[in-house]
Amino acid sequence: MAANFWESTQRRHWQFSKDELAQMRENLEESEQSLVQMFPLPQRRHLNIYFNQQLGRLGKRLGVRQQALATAQTYLKRFYCTVEIRRTNPYLVIATALYLACKMEECPQHIRLVVSEARTLWPDSLTLDISRLGECEFYMISEMHSQLIIHQPxxxxxxxxxxxxxxxxxxxxxxxxxxxxxxxxxxxxxxxxxxxxxxxxxxxxxxxxxxxxxxxxxxxxxxxxxxxxxxxxxxxxxxxxxxxxxxxxxxxxxxxxxxxxxxxxxxxxxxxxxxxxxxxxxxxxxxxxxxxxEQYNDKITREQINRFVKARGLDKP
Structure with a gap:
């Protein structure tokens, strides 16, 4: 990657202080108070562990390298800085983040293959077709203001x-x-x-x-x-x-x-x-x-996510 991190959009627009990050998340929850009260979620670290596991499972099925998985995880974090989790189907967002990250890391996956593997992996939580994944891709790009280059450690x-x-x-x-x-x-x-x-x-x-x-x-x-x-x-x-x-x-x-x-x-x-x-x-x-x-419980985390996905009809087209 030729770009300089110190002049990058990552440093200028996507690096925050802890207080700034907490305020952004607080504002998101305040804007969706009814959803937040209706569908409590596990602590964010446990959500991150679950999202990482699901992303890894999909990445393994597609044979995706670690660099692209890391970029996809960063896209997830950025996206959920601007969009309340309960407004989305996380499984769709995970699939979209990986699809987009593979493009950016020059190891592209065919959209039909991503859709097929995501359907197989989450049959009860996601009804997916090519147009829906494409629509979510444009939504994600828009929320990140087309700032897609990620510098990794x-x-x-x-x-x-x-x-x-x-x-x-x-x-x-x-x-x-x-x-x-x-x-x-x-x-x-x-x-x-x-x-x-x-x-x-x-x-x-x-x-x-x-x-x-x-x-x-x-x-x-x-x-x-x-x-x-x-x-x-x-x-x-x-x-x-x-x-x-x-x-x-x-x-x-x-x-x-x-x-x-x-x-x-x-x-x-x-x-x-x-x-x-x-x-x-x-x-x-x-x-x-x-x-x-050490305190992470996969079953509880999965159930709490699936509860709001199904209750809000986010698993359907």
Whole structure:
């Protein structure tokens, strides 16, 4: 992608503060108070998880690559910033977002195939034909003001993998975290490079079976960021004690090597002059999301969505 993020419509029109995003959503709900009261929905994070799962299921049937799935998820978020969810059939919006994203990411899917697979996947929730999908596509493009180019964090991760000496396991974990961030509000709050740098940090410090669990991981990530913020420019951390260690266990050596890598990363952040406060916020949001994911109930979320879809006749043409 040749376009510059700093001059893009994504930065100028689709990056908000938390307060701005909350106000937009509050205004939407106030404009549809009767619908909101009649059809309560799960918390937004749980909705995002469900939408992500449905998008993934459709994408798998169509053989869509991850870049297009990420773009489709971003389109969903933008669309539902301007349109109240209960006014739409989310299954139609999901299918449309993926169809449009595949066009933009230069891996187009035939509209007949998308319609066919969506019908098969959601037979009880969506009556779909080509004209209906086409109409929803124009509606979505209009709501996004034809601002369809999406900059993703994947490029930053790829370009920094060798510079930061990330192992393949660490790079894969960072990639997984980037994929997960599309189930949060972060794509609407921070630039892609901040997301990628946060994912790398978490890949370096996250240890699922570590004593203390999430709290320990959160503390380790925050400590690394605070070190970067407090460190004087040009100062580098040094720790070569492993070369002089005698009788140290393999586990201790691995722990020390990991600590050295985190310290080097903190030095890199200091020299690059990135938004550390933004990374702290991203870290907290992602850790909070993973905790929230543990309480997710697919059955309840699906039932609440299907209830308003059927009650309002949105499953019919």
């Amino acid at each position: 994947y490029r930053t991760l790829t370009s920094l993998q060798s510079d930061l000496f990330l192992s393949q396991d660490e790079a894969n974990l960072a990639l997984s975290i980037i994929n997960d961030h599309y189930m949060t509000d972060l794509p609407l709050l921070y630039p892609p490079h901040i997301i990628a740098l946060t994912a790398i940090l978490l890949a370096l410090v996250l240890r699922p079976n570590s004593p203390g669990g999430t709290a320990t991981n959160m503390a380790a990530a925050t400590a690394a960021l605070m070190q970067a913020q407090a460190q004087a420019p040009g100062r580098t951390s040094s720790s070569n004690s492993s070369q002089n260690s005698v009788g140290v266990s393999d586990k201790e050596r691995q722990q020390e090597a990991r600590l050295n890598k985190v310290q080097r990363y903190a030095g890199f952040l200091t020299e690059s002059n990135v938004d550390i406060e933004g990374m702290v916020d991203c870290t907290q949001e992602l850790i909070s999301f993973y905790e929230c994911h």
